[in-house]
Amino acid sequence: MVDPEYLKFDTLSLHAGQEPDPTTGSRAVPIYQTTSYSFVDTEQAAGLFNLEQPGHIYSRISNPTVAVLEERIAALEGGVGAVCTASGMAAFHLAAATIMSAGNHVVASRNIYGGTHNMLNLTMPRFGITTTFVDPRDPEAWRSAITPETRLLFAETLGNPGIEVLDIPLIAQIAHENGLPLMVDATFTTPYLMKPIDLGADIVMHSVTKFLGGHGIALGGVVVDGGRFDWAANDKFPTLSQPYDGYHGISFADEYGHQALSMRARAEGLRDFGAAMSPTNAFHLLQGVETLPLRMKRHVENTTSVVEFLEEADAVTWVSHPSVATHPDHELAKQLLPKGAGAILSFGIAGGREAGCRFIENVQLASHLANVGDAKTLVLHPASTTHQQLSAEDLVAAGVGEDLIRLSVGLEDPEDIISDLSRALRASQKG
């Protein structure tokens, strides 16, 4: 049996979306630090504005450096297209605002990034979009939360902070049975560990800020369009299936079919909301994507070492990572994440809140900050930072105990990471 002659993942990480610059021969992706692009003539200008022909007009809508990153991430995810945004939050908003309007409803996993939880729980309702939060491991909860107004199911591939593994095939099936798309936030897995579109997800978003960029130097987000969802199959998605006055009555589903979402998100969402990625950020993030496969492999290897250490450590009461046999998703992770379940884990520290604070204050190599997915090891105490806006009740629902420490394992030598943790753990117990 013949195989498709597709370029492989590592090759795409380096090449997809870029040809050597046609005018200068520049091999690296140039930073097109420009706001706007000269038109050839009035005819071409009119054609560009009217979506008759493709090209760059103004960098809020598209930019050649950003376009390389977009095409590259789409290639790595196996999506038909991608739209980059100023941040991960902007990516979520762009996708949501492209497919939904006031009166619509989201069913979302309750174990998601605190920022996304805030947006869904507090901010979007002000614009008429409400959310029901569910236990991502409970298929019945997903099913019964769906209402006639529901337009989107949303979860993270690896939850926050319990590292819940999303059963994408199962939740996608529930979504599709109801004529709805599943969007996943794949920030923690990256396309190296898992390809959500192949598993049934319809939209993938990332905070590119994290592992894709990989060096903690630039913010960015991306919405990847899987292209398999039929937006015109029912009347739930008029922004895609009905004529749009913004471009002389174009219907994106009719005109672009499987690429309708990518086209509308750019033509309307970037144009109007304007949360565009800067070309310089795209350049920085591209440097990270080039080494994504190498870095993720090492992130996962180091995580394995750190998990082994923590499981044996006296001051540690529990370790939550899907590679641990007692993790509820241990088997699911083996199936969906054969290359590893990411480099983010949480653990409980003996002595609760105070010991947690002492631990954080005593790490020296690991950095105490509110980020994940840096090349460097990061630690955080969510109850006092990312999740502090949540009520005590929501904290419990989101699975964030006061003893919980979150670790984003970096690329340092694993022995050095472990001795730093070991030292801080000892200090934490001297209260």
Next chain:
Amino acid sequence: MNIECRGETVNIATGGVEVDRDLPPVVLLHGAGMDRTVWSQQTRYLAHHGFAAMAVDLPGHGESGGEPLPSIAEMADWVAEAITEIGLGPAHLVGHSMGSLISLEVAARHPEAVERIVLLGAAAAMPVHPDLLGAAERNEVLAPQLITSWGHGTRAHIAGNPTPGLWMRSGCQALLERANDGVIFNDLAACNAYEAGDVAARIACPITVVVGSEDKMTPPRATSQLVAGLSDVDLKHLDGVGHMMMIEVPDRIRELLLDALH
């Protein structure tokens, strides 16, 4: 725009504008397992450049109703009927791959329906690799993958989409994956079984044929054999381009269409 043909709905993309009945009609026909959207980079442009552009979903494809038709001849008869239903004929026919075979047959069997034909990725015979045919028969994702793999030139496998943010390879694969079960197999079997016979000799209208140097599905050699039998033909070469030329180099195909149709 929707019309009725043989009691089924036919979905036609018109570039987001209402069809102007005073303009010369151009009917665009997609290839095996695909739909109207393969022309999305041409339809809207033609519609704004003096043509009544109509990219058709063949029966059982895209948003059209009905079942896919089992042979090229039957598809050609259907296209002629659809042109009558639209009521704008004779039309310029632009066909890609299977659509080019259909265009040839419409021109031969229903000359009154056709003004001129433009063929992209064309050959007098389209034998299909048995592994591809088998995968299509079993509705395996391998079929979309193989068509996508062979359907694009080397450059298109790396980069070069002029529409910012779109990734060609997955675009093609997703489009094919959206086809209903059996549709890709039906179309590939129809292409595989097609015998041109004396079709070239029976065509009276002018013909433009576009060939990509890296086309693996209808390679330049096969296109040359077709062209050798045609009388009023204009052959255009595209360097470094594969079978999915209207997606790989949409700008060049737009220019070429404007040129050929005027």
